[in-house]
Amino acid sequence: MVWYFAYGWTLDKNLLKRSVGEWGDARRAELNGFRLVFDSYSASWRGGVANLREVEGGKVYGVVYEITQEQLKTLDRLEGVPSSSARRRVEVNVEGLGRLKAFTHVAVNPRGRWIKPSREYLSAMLRGLRQHGFGEEVLRETRRLASPPQ
Numbered sequence: 001m002v003w004y005f006a007y008g009w010t011l012d013k014n015l016l017k018r019s020v021g022e023w024g025d026a027r028r029a030e031l032n033g034f035r036l037v038f039d040s041y042s043a044s045w046r047g048g049v050a051n052l053r054e055v056e057g058g059k060v061y062g063v064v065y066e067i068t069q070e071q072l073k074t075l076d077r078l079e080g081v082p083s084s085s086a087r088r089r090v091e092v093n094v095e096g097l098g099r100l101k102a103f104t105h106v107a108v109n110p111r112g113r114w115i116k117p118s119r120e121y122l123s124a125m126l127r128g129l130r131q132h133g134f135g136e137e138v139l140r141e142t143r144r145l146a147s148p149p150q
Helices: 011-021 071-076 119-131 134-144
Strands: 001-007 026-042 049-067 085-094 099-106
Touching: 001 026, 001 071, 001 085, 001 119, 001 134, 011 071, 011 119, 026 099, 026 134, 049 071, 049 099, 049 119, 049 134
Parallel strands: 001 099
Antiparallel strands: 001 049, 026 049, 026 085, 085 099
């Protein structure tokens, strides 16, 4: 079993279950030293998708899922490894467990500018955050980051 840090569409339990089946544990987590950005385009989502940008003092809210190596390989395929994304190892702060290492996916060719996410994509993210018990403050911040920069 491995830990997978979800911060985009994989936050949505229903979409993840349809994609990889059942998982073990799932817990809220924070990734420090990064910021959530929408700077990568997805043809299948018809818009911008979440990505991570290293930034001092940054924080990204998400969820770690305990999954099998086979499920991680399925996520690799769905995320477009190696052409559009790469698997990356990160250290996250996990509710009730402390710091641990997890895998996540990042875009390999981000556009470097904001790309509007589709309503479906953003809805999946927000639904997932709610399913995992994140409060209104995190939902509001996610909506702000998904909006055009000021």
